[in-house]
Amino acid sequence: MPLWSELKTRFISPEFLRFCIVGVLATAINYGIYYLCLSFTGPTIAYTLGYAISFICNFFLTAKFTFKKKATAKKGLGFALSHLVNYGLQVGCLNLFLWIGIGAKIAPVPVWCICIPVNFLLVRFVFNKK
Secondary structure, three states, rough: OOOHHHHHHHOHHHHHHHHHHHHHHHHHHHHHHHHHOOOOOOOOHHHHHHHHHHHHHHHHHHHHHOOOOOOOOHHHHHHHHHHHHHHHHHHHHHHHHHHOOOOOOOHHHHHHHHHHHHHHHHHHHHHHOO
């Protein structure tokens, strides 16, 4: 087996790749709404609006596409709780990066670098829990 194929098989699961695709879409929705809302509200409120709207799309895509599971109320509750933790981490990081002087338009980028891997672990636990 060629080295790339072996690395891909061992370290990059199809589940993680699907998670990344859904994550890119949800992040694009989040950032698009955040960016548009910055013109009439502060960064934390703009980020919250973007997060809330992208959350809905994210849940259904994560259930059906990423983990190939039924979108149940129980999974929705677990997803919501994991995202509540993730949201707190993201808003905390966003405000930290704003405080250290990173501009409001780009501050979400380092936030996502930290929070997306954490979110994958939380959501994976929710959808793979027996």
